[in-house]
Amino acid sequence: MATIGDVAREAGVSRSTVSYALSGKRTISQETRERIESAISRLGFTVNAGARALATSETMVLGLFLQFHEDEFPPAMLQYIYSISQAAREEGYDILMVTDADGPAAVRRITSSNMVDGIILLDIAHDDPRLEPLRSARQPAALIGLPRDTEGVDVFDLDFGEAARLLVDHLYGLGHREVILLAPPRHVFERGGAYAWRFRDAAMERAARYGITLYTYYGESQQPAINRSLNAILDARPSATALIVHNDASIAALPQILQERGTSVPGDLSVVSLFPREFGRSFQLPYTAIETSPDALAREAVQHLVRRIIDPDYAPPIVKFIEPQLTIRGSTA
Amino acid sequence: MATIGDVAREAGVSRSTVSYALSGKRTISQETRERIESAISRLGFTVNAGARALATSETMVLGLFLQFHEDEFPPAMLQYIYSISQAAREEGYDILMVTDADGPAAVRRITSSNMVDGIILLDIAHDDPRLEPLRSARQPAALIGLPRDTEGVDVFDLDFGEAARLLVDHLYGLGHREVILLAPPRHVFERGGAYAWRFRDAAMERAARYGITLYTYYGESQQPAINRSLNAILDARPSATALIVHNDASIAALPQILQERGTSVPGDLSVVSLFPREFGRSFQLPYTAIETSPDALAREAVQHLVRRIIDPDYAPPIVKFIEPQLTIRGSTA
DNA sequence: TGCATACGTCGAACCGGTTCGATGAGTGTA
DNA sequence: TACACTCATCGAACCGGTTCGACGTATGCA
Structure with missing residues (x-):
């Protein structure tokens, strides 16, 4: 592999001159620069990343x-x-x-x-x-x-707190007073994923202020528990008119579950969620949602x-x- | 940051001795080794990756x-x-x-x-x-x-060819004579994803040998086209008794589509596919399948x-x- | 014409490791 | 007692870059 020394020799200059030509940190005459550039392309030279890192203390x-x-x-x-x-x-x-x-x-x-x-x-x-x-x-x-x-x-x-507030506000504005919140899996809370409780706490606080009854559940993370738990939750709260899903794995599974249950959205149940827009490319997610960007x-x-x-x-x-x-x-x- | 020179000074030896103590490429006396080790931990020394890469030409x-x-x-x-x-x-x-x-x-x-x-x-x-x-x-x-x-x-x-043969054999053994093959998206073929045609060609060849009628379609890669196309394909071939899905995005969407259509598996339609076992964690995929491992x-x-x-x-x-x-x-x- | 400045280039030192050859001390053997 | 080996360590060279200070030459201005 060609080194900067090879280039220097080929171009008839010193190594430092080649280095300056490369970095532009000092002026180099037009003619020398051309000789160096042609030598570089002739030799197929590329700076050695390790050597540069050693000299500059920058690895890029x-x-x-x-x-x-x-x-x-x-x-x-x-x-x-x-x-x-x-x-x-x-x-x-x-x-x-x-x-x-x-x-x-x-x-x-x-x-x-x-x-x-x-x-x-x-x-x-x-x-x-x-x-x-x-x-x-x-x-x-x-x-x-x-x-x-x-x-x-x-x-x-x-801003997960604000996200939760937006969603609760949205539902409140539409008249919902009994809402299910499907939170991230229990593990996420235990592990200390703060986004999970920032969202949940804000939603609870807001719901309380509005007098909304909020039923909170942990979601599951793996099939077939995801589906089982979705069904169980929906069974347990037939009076709820809206569902907030803060759980990626569950939102992906939701359309089929609702389909199976014959629940129409938003006719029987309003659904809001929180997921990256890109999910919509792979999954059919026709839900009003906050984009996690x-x-x-x-x-x-x-x-x-x-x-x-x-x-x-x-x-x-x-x-x-x-x-x-x-x-x-x-x-x- | 401590360098190997700092360690050497602290331990009262030369840099090369420290290096040999680290690599074990030459024998070092028990006593010297201990002095070096204690110096290393006292100084919190770690080898500089760039310097090592430069010297050894190995970056790890x-x-x-x-x-x-x-x-x-x-x-x-x-x-x-x-x-x-x-x-x-x-x-x-x-x-x-x-x-x-x-x-x-x-x-x-x-x-x-x-x-x-x-x-x-x-x-x-x-x-x-x-x-x-x-x-x-x-x-x-x-x-x-x-x-x-x-x-x-x-x-x-x-071995995508063998995978296709296994699946066709499986279906043939169960008596299926009219089968739909849902292949990867057209883009994948055009881009030259050879796995796509290796699978398809093997399936076609095998089907032909058995006298199976194989209807081949390109899948889609993004919603909502995925669902639309799945429905269109199933509509177009009502007489098919089995479906081979070689298309990740479609297999994830399939359960819901079949649900919607009221198609029971395997009652109305047999389904086989090809996907990593890990998919089953995130998605409900109760399908006999080749594992892509x-x-x-x-x-x-x-x-x-x-x-x-x-x-x-x-x-x-x-x-x-x-x-x-x-x-x-x-x-x- | 004289002096300060800018331009273009070079040599040497340095970054932080590894490795080779040399060297002195200690051990075994003839 | 001399010689050959092994063991433990050291110094120097090297890996391939960057950067600083120095220096000769050309340019501008008084």
Whole structure:
């Protein structure tokens, strides 16, 4: 493989001149630059990433840490992964994807060996054990999801509380007074997925204020329990006139269940939910819903992270909630 | 950050001694080793990945190249990503995930800058444009999927032909003589997803041999077209007694469609398919099916790749088809 | 004509590891 | 007692880049 030294020799200049021609950090005469460029293409030279990283302490790689929980709905996760990867590339960064079961150890391993310039964490728990190693790392971090303690990290998340309020308001406005809330699986609450209780608590608080009776249930994450539990819940609350589904796996299964039961939407039951618009591509989800916007979230997180890599003090740590958008699809009355 | 030099000073030895203590490539006295180890933990030293990569020409990173086609079913993709990542970690490698729209350029960029020790390609097209830059790369590659020309790469794939034959045999044995085959979306054929026609051609050939009438249709990849097309196909062939679904997005939608139509399985229609077992976790798929085994495929691909990284000539290039497994779920009669 | 400035290039040092050859001390053997 | 080996360690070179200071030459301005 051609090195910068080979290029220098071929072009009859010094290695430093080639480096400056490449980076543009010092002026190089037109003629020399051309000799160098032709030498580069003749030799098929590309800078060695490891060597550059060693010299500059910049790898141009972001670490993406995620965990595959059994109770997670795969399409949602992929949406984040993809958006993050695309956004990173637009900023000139590649993605090192780390899925180790032992999250904190992985964070320590990757950051302390200097493999990445910055960190993105998905699937944040309320007391996320990965935050501690992250805080003592040299690299800045952006979280997608809200932990208890946001010190030293940038946080991006949907405003789940506001999302819940929007949905409850919407139903209240239509006259609903008995509503079922299907929350994420119990595991998510136990693991500390704060988005789950932020949504639930806001919905409960709002319902209480309006005098709405809110029946709250945990959803299931895997078939066939998902279907069984959906049926059981609907059986248990025949008087409810509306259903709020905050549960990806269940919303995907809902159309068939309602079909089976002969329940018409919104005739017999109004349904609102919360899911990425992209779900609608793979699944038939004709429900009025808040969009969780993984793409927007990913984009913001990456862009801020990159800015912070370039200038660690460009701003105090950010906690940014993105505004929920309600998309009306006619599933309520 | 502590460097190997800091450790050496702290332990009162030379840098090379520390390096040998770390790698075990030369004998080090018990006593010196202990001094070094204590210095390492006192200083919190970790080797710098870039420096090591530069010195050894080994990055301990695998490049995972994938593309997000609009017509792809997300859960399937994620299953591969996750399995590859886990398998890689077990072999001591991390994953650089590359999703650039321009595949060949990305391959060139990553390989020539020496960011990875080996390459894994997903989503192989019959004439995959990424293969050319791959062949001139220093790093070995493993493909999950079969291209036209397998020269210089290791290939791993499900034996789609055999899968089709197994399914047709199964249906023939039960007496079916009029069968619908729902193939992948037209785009997949056009793009050169060879698995699509390998399956279809084998099914057609087998059906012809048995005197089975096979109605072949392209599936759709996005809602609401998926549902519309499923209904249209079933309407068009009321006399068919069995349905073979080789289409992830459609199989996920099928239960509801059949429900809606009042079609009972296997009473009115026998259904067989082809999907990863893991789909059954998120979706209710009570269908007899071939398992596509992303996990097994990923594992084999990674392990072979690693072996080839260590010894490029350990064996001639491999084309390995894994044996399809039929799981009976009682959806045929 | 003289001096300060800008331009273009070079050499050397450095980033943080690994590895090869050399060296001195200790052990076994003829 | 001399010689050959092994063991433990060190110093130097190297991997392939970047960057700083220096230097010679051309240019601008007084």
